[in-house]
Amino acid sequence: MKNHLLIVIISLMSLGGAQAQEYFNFGVKGGVNFATLTGDDADELDAKMKTGFHLGVLAEIMISDKFGIQPEVLYSSQGAKSDVAMFEEFGGNVDVDIKLDYIAVPVMLKYFVAPGFSLEAGPQFSFLSKSEIEAEFGGETETEDIKDDTESFDLGAAFGVGYGLPQGFLVQARYVMGFSDVYTDSDARNSVIQLSVGWKF
Template sequence: MKKLVLLVVALGMFSISQAQEFDLGVKAGVNFSQLRDAGDVDNRTGVLAGAFVGVKFNKWAIQPEILYSQQGGDSDFGDYHVDYVNIPVMFKYYLIGDFLNLQVGPQFGFVANDDFPEFNAIGDQVESKDFDMSAAVGAGLDLPFGLRVDARYNFGFTDVVENADAKNGVFSLALGYSFL
Protein backbone atom coordinates (compact mmCIF):
# COMPACT_ATOMS: atom_id res chain seq x y z
CA MET A 1 0.00 0.00 0.00
CA LYS A 2 2.85 2.38 0.81
CA LYS A 3 4.34 1.73 -2.64
CA LEU A 4 1.02 2.57 -4.29
CA VAL A 5 0.71 5.84 -2.37
CA LEU A 6 4.31 6.72 -3.21
CA LEU A 7 3.69 5.96 -6.91
CA VAL A 8 0.55 8.14 -6.98
CA VAL A 9 2.39 11.03 -5.27
CA ALA A 10 5.34 10.70 -7.67
CA LEU A 11 3.04 10.66 -10.73
CA GLY A 12 1.16 13.67 -9.39
CA MET A 13 4.35 15.62 -8.83
CA PHE A 14 5.64 14.69 -12.31
CA SER A 15 2.33 15.78 -13.87
CA ILE A 16 2.43 19.11 -12.05
CA SER A 17 6.02 19.71 -13.15
CA GLN A 18 5.02 19.06 -16.80
CA ALA A 19 1.87 21.17 -16.69
CA GLN A 20 1.69 24.33 -18.74
CA GLU A 21 -1.31 25.91 -17.03
CA PHE A 22 -3.38 25.61 -13.88
CA ASP A 23 -7.06 26.43 -13.65
CA LEU A 24 -9.09 27.07 -10.49
CA GLY A 25 -12.63 28.33 -10.49
CA VAL A 26 -16.32 28.08 -9.76
CA LYS A 27 -19.27 27.17 -11.94
CA ALA A 28 -23.05 27.16 -11.82
CA GLY A 29 -25.75 26.14 -14.22
CA VAL A 30 -28.90 24.21 -14.93
CA ASN A 31 -29.64 20.48 -15.21
CA PHE A 32 -32.32 18.89 -17.35
CA SER A 33 -32.51 15.42 -15.83
CA GLN A 34 -34.52 12.32 -16.51
CA LEU A 35 -34.82 8.86 -15.05
CA ARG A 36 -34.03 6.76 -18.10
CA ASP A 37 -35.94 3.49 -18.48
CA ALA A 38 -38.59 4.67 -15.97
CA GLY A 39 -42.07 4.90 -17.45
CA ASP A 40 -44.35 7.91 -16.93
CA VAL A 41 -41.66 10.08 -15.33
CA ASP A 42 -41.06 13.52 -16.83
CA ASN A 43 -37.85 15.54 -16.79
CA ARG A 44 -36.77 17.60 -13.80
CA THR A 45 -35.09 20.96 -14.11
CA GLY A 46 -32.59 21.66 -11.33
CA VAL A 47 -29.43 23.55 -10.51
CA LEU A 48 -25.79 22.60 -10.34
CA ALA A 49 -23.03 24.55 -8.62
CA GLY A 50 -19.51 23.89 -7.50
CA ALA A 51 -15.80 24.30 -8.10
CA PHE A 52 -13.15 22.96 -10.47
CA VAL A 53 -9.39 22.57 -10.68
CA GLY A 54 -7.64 22.00 -13.98
CA VAL A 55 -4.16 21.08 -15.15
CA LYS A 56 -3.35 21.60 -18.84
CA PHE A 57 -0.67 19.89 -20.94
CA ASN A 58 -0.46 21.27 -24.51
CA LYS A 59 -3.77 20.20 -26.11
CA TRP A 60 -4.85 17.95 -23.20
CA ALA A 61 -6.18 18.82 -19.76
CA ILE A 62 -7.61 17.05 -16.75
CA GLN A 63 -10.26 18.82 -14.71
CA PRO A 64 -11.67 17.30 -11.51
CA GLU A 65 -14.74 19.06 -10.12
CA ILE A 66 -17.02 18.93 -7.10
CA LEU A 67 -20.64 19.82 -7.87
CA TYR A 68 -23.97 19.94 -6.09
CA SER A 69 -26.48 18.63 -8.63
CA GLN A 70 -30.29 18.41 -8.48
CA GLN A 71 -31.49 15.40 -10.50
CA GLY A 72 -34.46 13.05 -10.80
CA GLY A 73 -37.87 13.35 -12.41
CA ASP A 74 -41.49 14.35 -11.90
CA SER A 75 -44.67 12.31 -12.39
CA ASP A 76 -48.39 12.34 -11.67
CA PHE A 77 -47.75 10.08 -8.67
CA GLY A 78 -45.17 12.39 -7.12
CA ASP A 79 -41.75 13.85 -7.65
CA TYR A 80 -38.63 11.71 -7.64
CA HIS A 81 -35.96 14.17 -6.58
CA VAL A 82 -32.40 13.07 -5.87
CA ASP A 83 -29.69 15.62 -5.14
CA TYR A 84 -26.07 14.54 -5.49
CA VAL A 85 -22.60 15.69 -4.68
CA ASN A 86 -20.96 14.73 -7.96
CA ILE A 87 -17.25 14.41 -8.61
CA PRO A 88 -16.60 14.35 -12.34
CA VAL A 89 -13.02 13.88 -13.55
CA MET A 90 -13.05 15.36 -17.03
CA PHE A 91 -10.37 14.77 -19.64
CA LYS A 92 -10.35 17.63 -22.12
CA TYR A 93 -8.92 17.82 -25.61
CA TYR A 94 -8.56 21.28 -27.16
CA LEU A 95 -9.61 21.30 -30.82
CA ILE A 96 -9.07 24.98 -31.57
CA GLY A 97 -6.24 26.66 -29.66
CA ASP A 98 -7.16 27.31 -26.03
CA PHE A 99 -10.77 27.96 -26.97
CA LEU A 100 -12.90 24.92 -27.93
CA ASN A 101 -12.56 21.61 -26.10
CA LEU A 102 -14.19 18.20 -26.04
CA GLN A 103 -14.68 16.53 -22.66
CA VAL A 104 -15.08 12.95 -21.48
CA GLY A 105 -14.69 11.25 -18.12
CA PRO A 106 -16.18 9.33 -15.23
CA GLN A 107 -18.46 10.88 -12.63
CA PHE A 108 -18.90 9.64 -9.09
CA GLY A 109 -22.14 10.70 -7.39
CA PHE A 110 -23.00 10.60 -3.69
CA VAL A 111 -26.59 11.19 -2.58
CA ALA A 112 -26.99 14.37 -0.55
CA ASN A 113 -30.79 14.33 -0.38
CA ASP A 114 -33.63 12.24 -1.78
CA ASP A 115 -37.33 12.96 -1.85
CA PHE A 116 -39.62 10.27 -3.25
CA PRO A 117 -43.41 9.92 -2.98
CA GLU A 118 -44.78 7.69 -0.26
CA PHE A 119 -46.75 4.74 -1.56
CA ASN A 120 -49.49 4.08 1.00
CA ALA A 121 -50.80 1.02 -0.83
CA ILE A 122 -47.38 -0.60 -0.68
CA GLY A 123 -46.56 0.72 2.77
CA ASP A 124 -42.96 1.41 1.83
CA GLN A 125 -40.98 4.55 1.29
CA VAL A 126 -38.72 4.27 -1.75
CA GLU A 127 -35.11 5.16 -1.03
CA SER A 128 -32.32 5.93 -3.44
CA LYS A 129 -29.01 4.11 -3.62
CA ASP A 130 -26.18 5.99 -1.93
CA PHE A 131 -23.86 6.01 -4.97
CA ASP A 132 -24.26 6.76 -8.68
CA MET A 133 -21.64 5.96 -11.32
CA SER A 134 -21.87 7.89 -14.60
CA ALA A 135 -19.92 8.77 -17.70
CA ALA A 136 -19.92 12.36 -18.91
CA VAL A 137 -19.34 13.68 -22.43
CA GLY A 138 -19.49 17.26 -23.61
CA ALA A 139 -17.91 20.34 -25.05
CA GLY A 140 -16.65 23.57 -23.58
CA LEU A 141 -15.49 27.04 -24.48
CA ASP A 142 -12.71 28.85 -22.63
CA LEU A 143 -13.58 32.51 -23.20
CA PRO A 144 -11.58 35.66 -22.41
CA PHE A 145 -11.50 37.09 -18.90
CA GLY A 146 -11.62 33.62 -17.30
CA LEU A 147 -15.15 32.77 -18.42
CA ARG A 148 -16.00 29.12 -19.16
CA VAL A 149 -19.07 27.59 -20.79
CA ASP A 150 -19.78 23.84 -20.68
CA ALA A 151 -22.49 21.61 -22.13
CA ARG A 152 -22.50 17.97 -21.02
CA TYR A 153 -24.56 14.83 -20.93
CA ASN A 154 -24.14 12.30 -18.11
CA PHE A 155 -25.06 8.68 -18.75
CA GLY A 156 -25.88 6.90 -15.48
CA PHE A 157 -24.70 3.30 -15.18
CA THR A 158 -26.29 2.43 -11.82
CA ASP A 159 -29.96 2.26 -10.91
CA VAL A 160 -31.21 5.16 -8.81
CA VAL A 161 -33.27 2.89 -6.54
CA GLU A 162 -33.13 -0.82 -5.64
CA ASN A 163 -35.04 -3.23 -7.88
CA ALA A 164 -35.94 -0.61 -10.49
CA ASP A 165 -34.60 0.05 -13.94
CA ALA A 166 -34.19 3.81 -13.62
CA LYS A 167 -30.83 5.36 -14.39
CA ASN A 168 -29.88 9.02 -14.39
CA GLY A 169 -29.61 10.88 -17.66
CA VAL A 170 -28.64 14.52 -17.21
CA PHE A 171 -28.01 17.30 -19.73
CA SER A 172 -26.19 20.23 -18.10
CA LEU A 173 -25.38 23.76 -19.17
CA ALA A 174 -22.94 25.66 -16.95
CA LEU A 175 -21.15 28.98 -16.82
CA GLY A 176 -17.87 29.15 -14.95
CA TYR A 177 -15.20 31.61 -13.91
CA SER A 178 -11.51 30.79 -13.59
CA PHE A 179 -9.51 32.75 -11.03
CA LEU A 180 -6.17 31.86 -12.65
Protein backbone atom coordinates in the same frame (compact mmCIF):
# COMPACT_ATOMS: atom_id res chain seq x y z
CA MET B 1 25.03 42.42 -5.27
CA LYS B 2 22.47 41.27 -2.70
CA ASN B 3 19.87 43.57 -4.25
CA HIS B 4 20.54 42.16 -7.70
CA LEU B 5 20.24 38.60 -6.37
CA LEU B 6 16.94 39.47 -4.67
CA ILE B 7 15.60 40.93 -7.91
CA VAL B 8 16.56 37.77 -9.82
CA ILE B 9 14.89 35.51 -7.23
CA ILE B 10 11.67 37.54 -7.27
CA SER B 11 11.66 37.51 -11.07
CA LEU B 12 12.09 33.73 -11.19
CA MET B 13 9.33 33.22 -8.65
CA SER B 14 7.01 35.47 -10.65
CA LEU B 15 7.81 33.56 -13.83
CA GLY B 16 7.19 30.23 -12.11
CA GLY B 17 3.88 31.48 -10.79
CA ALA B 18 2.84 32.65 -14.24
CA GLN B 19 3.79 29.28 -15.77
CA ALA B 20 1.94 27.40 -13.04
CA GLN B 21 -1.15 29.50 -13.64
CA GLU B 22 -0.91 28.72 -17.36
CA TYR B 23 -1.06 24.96 -16.68
CA PHE B 24 -3.13 24.83 -13.49
CA ASN B 25 -6.27 26.85 -12.76
CA PHE B 26 -9.00 26.76 -10.15
CA GLY B 27 -12.52 27.88 -10.91
CA VAL B 28 -16.19 27.96 -9.96
CA LYS B 29 -19.19 26.98 -12.05
CA GLY B 30 -22.93 26.65 -11.87
CA GLY B 31 -25.92 26.20 -14.09
CA VAL B 32 -29.13 24.40 -14.90
CA ASN B 33 -29.91 20.67 -15.00
CA PHE B 34 -32.54 19.06 -17.23
CA ALA B 35 -32.89 15.70 -15.51
CA THR B 36 -34.97 12.55 -15.84
CA LEU B 37 -34.76 8.80 -15.23
CA THR B 38 -34.36 6.05 -17.85
CA GLY B 39 -34.94 2.29 -17.70
CA ASP B 40 -37.91 -0.10 -17.56
CA ASP B 41 -39.17 1.07 -14.18
CA ALA B 42 -38.75 4.71 -15.21
CA ASP B 43 -40.81 3.98 -18.34
CA GLU B 44 -43.58 2.50 -16.18
CA LEU B 45 -43.58 5.70 -14.15
CA ASP B 46 -43.66 7.69 -17.40
CA ALA B 47 -40.74 9.71 -16.05
CA LYS B 48 -40.50 13.20 -17.51
CA MET B 49 -37.77 15.82 -17.46
CA LYS B 50 -37.50 18.25 -14.56
CA THR B 51 -35.38 21.36 -14.05
CA GLY B 52 -32.72 21.48 -11.35
CA PHE B 53 -29.35 23.09 -10.78
CA HIS B 54 -25.68 22.36 -10.16
CA LEU B 55 -23.04 24.44 -8.38
CA GLY B 56 -19.44 23.79 -7.41
CA VAL B 57 -15.71 24.14 -7.98
CA LEU B 58 -13.25 22.86 -10.58
CA ALA B 59 -9.55 22.57 -11.31
CA GLU B 60 -8.10 22.60 -14.82
CA ILE B 61 -4.76 20.80 -15.18
CA MET B 62 -3.12 21.11 -18.59
CA ILE B 63 -1.07 18.06 -19.63
CA SER B 64 -0.04 19.60 -22.96
CA ASP B 65 -1.22 22.31 -25.32
CA LYS B 66 -3.99 20.00 -26.55
CA PHE B 67 -4.95 17.89 -23.52
CA GLY B 68 -6.11 18.71 -20.02
CA ILE B 69 -7.88 17.11 -17.05
CA GLN B 70 -10.69 18.88 -15.22
CA PRO B 71 -11.86 17.35 -11.93
CA GLU B 72 -14.91 18.99 -10.36
CA VAL B 73 -16.96 18.77 -7.16
CA LEU B 74 -20.60 19.76 -7.71
CA TYR B 75 -23.85 19.80 -5.79
CA SER B 76 -26.34 18.51 -8.36
CA SER B 77 -30.13 18.57 -8.05
CA GLN B 78 -31.65 15.81 -10.23
CA GLY B 79 -34.61 13.42 -10.42
CA ALA B 80 -37.74 13.39 -12.59
CA LYS B 81 -41.41 14.37 -12.83
CA SER B 82 -44.34 11.97 -13.21
CA ASP B 83 -48.13 12.05 -13.36
CA VAL B 84 -49.01 8.47 -14.38
CA ALA B 85 -52.36 6.78 -13.84
CA MET B 86 -51.01 4.46 -11.13
CA PHE B 87 -51.06 7.43 -8.75
CA GLU B 88 -54.80 8.11 -9.27
CA GLU B 89 -55.55 6.00 -6.19
CA PHE B 90 -54.74 9.16 -4.20
CA GLY B 91 -57.85 10.78 -5.67
CA GLY B 92 -57.65 12.37 -9.11
CA ASN B 93 -54.63 13.56 -11.03
CA VAL B 94 -51.42 13.42 -9.00
CA ASP B 95 -48.23 15.31 -9.83
CA VAL B 96 -45.13 13.53 -8.56
CA ASP B 97 -41.73 15.15 -8.13
CA ILE B 98 -38.84 12.68 -7.69
CA LYS B 99 -36.04 14.57 -5.93
CA LEU B 100 -32.49 13.20 -6.09
CA ASP B 101 -29.61 15.39 -4.91
CA TYR B 102 -25.97 14.32 -5.23
CA ILE B 103 -22.44 15.43 -4.51
CA ALA B 104 -21.06 14.73 -7.99
CA VAL B 105 -17.37 14.34 -8.84
CA PRO B 106 -16.81 14.31 -12.62
CA VAL B 107 -13.24 13.86 -13.88
CA MET B 108 -13.17 15.18 -17.44
CA LEU B 109 -10.48 14.64 -20.06
CA LYS B 110 -10.38 17.72 -22.29
CA TYR B 111 -9.15 17.81 -25.88
CA PHE B 112 -8.72 21.30 -27.34
CA VAL B 113 -9.68 21.29 -31.02
CA ALA B 114 -9.14 25.06 -31.25
CA PRO B 115 -7.95 27.79 -28.86
CA GLY B 116 -10.41 27.85 -25.96
CA PHE B 117 -12.74 25.22 -27.47
CA SER B 118 -12.65 21.71 -25.99
CA LEU B 119 -14.32 18.33 -26.32
CA GLU B 120 -14.76 16.67 -22.92
CA ALA B 121 -15.47 13.15 -21.64
CA GLY B 122 -14.91 11.23 -18.44
CA PRO B 123 -16.40 9.28 -15.51
CA GLN B 124 -18.64 10.81 -12.88
CA PHE B 125 -18.82 9.54 -9.30
CA SER B 126 -21.92 10.72 -7.40
CA PHE B 127 -22.77 10.39 -3.71
CA LEU B 128 -26.39 10.64 -2.62
CA SER B 129 -27.35 13.63 -0.48
CA LYS B 130 -31.16 13.56 -0.62
CA SER B 131 -33.87 11.26 -2.00
CA GLU B 132 -37.53 12.23 -1.68
CA ILE B 133 -40.83 11.79 -3.48
CA GLU B 134 -43.23 14.72 -3.36
CA ALA B 135 -46.84 14.11 -4.41
CA GLU B 136 -49.36 16.90 -4.95
CA PHE B 137 -53.06 16.05 -5.12
CA GLY B 138 -56.31 17.67 -4.11
CA GLY B 139 -54.52 20.91 -3.33
CA GLU B 140 -52.31 19.18 -0.78
CA THR B 141 -48.66 18.11 -0.92
CA GLU B 142 -47.07 15.15 0.83
CA THR B 143 -43.34 14.41 0.92
CA GLU B 144 -41.74 11.06 1.74
CA ASP B 145 -38.07 10.50 2.46
CA ILE B 146 -36.92 7.36 0.57
CA LYS B 147 -33.17 7.67 1.11
CA ASP B 148 -33.07 4.19 2.72
CA ASP B 149 -34.44 2.70 -0.54
CA THR B 150 -32.02 4.64 -2.75
CA GLU B 151 -28.49 3.59 -3.69
CA SER B 152 -25.94 5.83 -1.97
CA PHE B 153 -23.50 5.77 -4.92
CA ASP B 154 -24.12 6.44 -8.59
CA LEU B 155 -21.59 5.75 -11.35
CA GLY B 156 -21.94 7.50 -14.68
CA ALA B 157 -20.16 9.02 -17.65
CA ALA B 158 -20.21 12.59 -18.91
CA PHE B 159 -19.72 13.93 -22.44
CA GLY B 160 -19.73 17.53 -23.59
CA VAL B 161 -18.12 20.63 -25.02
CA GLY B 162 -16.66 23.74 -23.44
CA TYR B 163 -15.40 27.14 -24.40
CA GLY B 164 -13.21 29.40 -22.28
CA LEU B 165 -12.06 32.97 -22.85
CA PRO B 166 -8.50 34.03 -21.95
CA GLN B 167 -9.97 36.33 -19.27
CA GLY B 168 -11.35 33.27 -17.43
CA PHE B 169 -15.04 33.15 -18.38
CA LEU B 170 -16.22 29.71 -19.49
CA VAL B 171 -19.37 28.00 -20.78
CA GLN B 172 -20.05 24.26 -20.94
CA ALA B 173 -22.73 21.91 -22.22
CA ARG B 174 -22.71 18.32 -21.00
CA TYR B 175 -24.73 15.09 -20.97
CA VAL B 176 -24.39 12.80 -17.95
CA MET B 177 -25.49 9.18 -18.40
CA GLY B 178 -25.95 7.03 -15.31
CA PHE B 179 -24.79 3.41 -15.31
CA SER B 180 -26.06 2.48 -11.83
CA ASP B 181 -29.66 1.82 -10.81
CA VAL B 182 -30.89 4.65 -8.63
CA TYR B 183 -33.20 2.62 -6.39
CA THR B 184 -32.72 -0.79 -4.76
CA ASP B 185 -34.05 -3.62 -6.96
CA SER B 186 -35.21 -1.29 -9.74
CA ASP B 187 -34.31 -0.45 -13.31
CA ALA B 188 -34.04 3.35 -13.26
CA ARG B 189 -30.92 5.39 -14.02
CA ASN B 190 -30.07 9.07 -14.00
CA SER B 191 -30.00 11.03 -17.25
CA VAL B 192 -29.01 14.71 -17.05
CA ILE B 193 -28.31 17.53 -19.51
CA GLN B 194 -26.23 20.32 -17.94
CA LEU B 195 -25.66 23.87 -19.14
CA SER B 196 -23.00 25.74 -17.16
CA VAL B 197 -21.22 29.06 -16.86
CA GLY B 198 -18.17 29.65 -14.72
CA TRP B 199 -14.93 31.47 -14.08
CA LYS B 200 -11.33 30.23 -13.94
CA PHE B 201 -8.84 32.08 -11.74
